[in-house]
Amino acid sequence: MRASISAALDGESSEFESLLVRAHLDGCDTCREFEASAQFSTTALRTAPLEPLTRPLALPSRRRHGFGLRVPSAAAAAVLMLVFGGVFESLHGGAARPSVIAFDNSQDIQAIAKRQKQANFQQLLIRRAQFESNQVPRHPGFQNP
Secondary structure: OHHHHHHHHOOOOOHHHHHHHHHHHHHOHHHHHHHHHHHHHHHHHHHOOOOOOOOOOOOOOOOOOOOOOHHHHHHHHHHHHHHHHHHHHHHHOOOOOOOOOOOOOHHHHHHHHHHHHHHHHHHHHHHHHHHHOOOOOOOHHHOOO
């Protein structure tokens, strides 16, 4: 309630909120005392003359320096990548070597694709037979009643 009273004194509350505060103040002595005290303090501060500054006031800049820590961090990351790349290279004996079995002609590739299709078709037939015989393996949480 005190925040609402302060907002009303500063003119920051809506008309409805001001009515609610007034209705509360009519029945609450403690809040009425707070309002009187806050009203006195607010009036005293607003009517007081401004004090001249004895020395200039300097506020810290809000702008951050963009490259403060980014450049050294990026350089360190690049060095680490080079070091670990060299270690990996030395452990694994150079670049990846091509497989001993290379499929250069299209007939080999077509034969492999045909065998894969046949295996997939066999799996499909097995699943269909399981489904038709109601023996499809199901997850325990998804069984039909």
